[in-house]
Structures are given as structure tokens and as C-alpha cells.
Amino acid sequence: MTWSDKDETFIWHPFSPLKGVESPLVIERAEGIYLYTEDGRKIIDAVSSWWVNLHGHSNKYIAEKVSRQLTELEHVIYAGFTHKPSITLAERLLKVLPENQSKIFYSDNGSTAVEVAVKLALQFWFNKGTPKKKIVAIDGAYHGDTFGAMSVGERSIFTKPFFSFLFNVEFIPFPTANNNEEVINQFRTTVEQNDVAAFIFEPLVQGAAGMRIYSQEVLDQLLAMSKANDVVTIADEVMTGFGRTGQLFASDHLLHKPDLICLSKGLTGGTMALGATACSNKIVNMFQSSDLERAFLHGHSYTANPLACTAANASLDLLLTDESKSSIARIADRNSIFVKKIKPFSSVKDARSVGTILAVEFSSSESSSYLSEMRNRIYPFFLERNILLRPLGNLLYVIPPYVMTNKELDLIYNAIEEFLETLNS
């Protein structure tokens, strides 16, 4: 049996039907922005392997730190015990996170970072003795695939079998250029009823919904109203964290800071799984008690894994260098120039970018079935050119590792232009 045959026999891949899909490519090794297949291909990872990679694959600096840690302390139970990599990381995160953040609760992925935030917000009200049930989210939201995270996310084909098991959430419209008043009014009416426990949002850009960018001013108004009406605010920065939007955190663009911030994806530079939920004093204070009933009784076996924390510390070392900061600015700059260039193309419905995130939506006069057919054309078109770009429906996005050079970016931009030309013919 080939590796592919064995894969098909033994493995169940995420977000993939068991039948009717191409066999996955077997990646033997990866370095920098390149993935090397077992049959000798060299593919540009233009999506940072699901938005996680920051400093390139198999990064030597991170690898060295993690391998040293492996022979010192690979893991230890995190209740009643602690370790230096996790303490160092928490202290460093709190130094760079918005000022109101005061403690880090570790978990092991983005969905769990969100679960922790949602549970903390609900228990905040329980501990206060005035339980509130309602959670507000934004249309199109994606917060992960566990039940709580699914519940606060958009109801879609991804969650359809579970609709009846998801708890109720009030969705406000996604803020566009034209509906700000409607969004703000609906939000105000909702929060003024005084039964809203929490408001959860992806700050400035919704990832899975199609890299949809929305206004910082509107979000700031929603946060101000949340504050005025005693609503706990949760920023899901699982995708936007660690430089993606140009600032270290998307919350850095905001005047009003969230009570809870969820982190994962770029946290370890894309090396391994780790989740963190940052908590403001307001939240922490409601749990300052020796009463077990008021404690947050939640944890995961691999909470704050020392290897993952070490990878995160090493990734932060790299991220906070001037070199990395200027790379982020350089990519952001390039993206916005490319957006300006292709926006007038007739086959482009919309092109947008924020920081290192670039999205291109295709227009077509044809029916929607044509569009879904086109989706199946996008992926192979780029893969044939050795560029990994996974479309989200009718939309193409680029989220590069920060080490991508201008030349490599141009290769991707040129391929996108080439694809746009095929749409005209």
C-alpha cells in the first residue's frame, strides 16, 4: 500500500467528505514558506497552514528551544503544579496584551480558548448572584467546532446536524458600510434589556465567514454600549492575534478593550497546539474566593503544555523583533497595493485587505451553481502552480507566514491575476 492508500484506509480528515475528494498530498518536510511532498514537489504555503504559521515552517530557532525543553520537562499536571515556560509566557503575554488584561487561563486550542471565555462569562454572572443567559454574537461568526463554540457561531451547513442541540444566541447583523445604524440600534435594544451575559466577536475581521472586514468605529460603539450595560465582552483573537491585522492584536486598534481575549493559532508560531484565554481584572475579581463553588472548575489534560509554552515564548521572541514587525508592515503594504490594482477588474466583485490578510471575491453573472463549480476550480488552479490557496466558497484569501519575501508574494499575486483572466475568457 502507498502512503496515500494507507491514509485513505486509516484516516478521517477534518472538514472533508470521506468520498469523492482527491487524496491528500503527503508532506514529507517543510521549511520556511515551502511544503515538500513525498514526490518532490515544493508548494508555497500561502495560508500559513490554516492561519497558524508566523515565522516559516520548521523554524530553527523555535525547534532548538523546543528540543531543549523536551529533555528538561515535556509535561506536568497543571493543577497544584506549575512550570517556568508557562509563567514566563503569561507574564510576557500580559505585557503585550491590552492593559486591562491581568491573568492567563491556558487550554489547548482555539475552540477551547473560546469555550473557556464563554464559560467564564457565564460563571461571572453566576458568581455575582445575578445569573444572565443571553449571549450576543455577530452574523457569520466562527468561533470553533466544540458545542459552546458552535453555539455562538453562525448556523450553517457545518453545524446543521446539531442545530437543535446548540444553545440560543442572539445574532446582530454583520456591520457593513450601509447598516451601521441598524446594527447599533438592534444591539442597543438587546443590551438595554439587561439580560445579556456576554457579547462575543472576532475583532475587525471575521475569518471563516470570508475574511469579512468591518469598521473599528462600529465595534467600538458596540463595546462602549456593552460596558454601559454591564455586558461581558469577549474578543476571539484566535485568528487576528499576533500581528495578522497589522497590530500585535486586533484589539489594539480599538478604544474600548474587551474583558476576555481568546488566543491560539499564531500563539506558538504554528508549531504546536496551545490555547490561552486572557482575563481582565473585572472577570478575575469575581472568582477571588476559596469557595469551590465559585472556582472555575475547568481544565484539559494538556493545559499549558511546557513544550507548547516554550514554542510560544520562542515565537514571541521572533515576533517582537524589528525584523518581524517590518515584515508585517511590508506585507500589509504590498497587500493594499495589490487590492488597489485588481479592484477595477471586471471579474473582481470585491478585494480587500487588513494587515497581512488579503481577500479577493469573484463576480460572475452566472448562477450560484456556477459559483460553487468555480470554487472547485480555484483550489486545483493554484495547486497546479505549486501554491496552496484554499478558497472559502467564492473567495480566495492569502494569509502568508511573515517570512514570505516580496518576490514570493508577487508569485502569488501574479497567479491570482492569471486566474482572474481565466474568468474573463
Ligand SMILES: *Cc1c(COP(=O)(O)O)cnc(C)c1O
Ligand atoms: C480557527 C478559529 C477558532 C478555532 O480554533 P481551533 O484551534 O481550530 O479550534 C476559533 N475562532 C476563530 C476566530 C478561528 O479562526
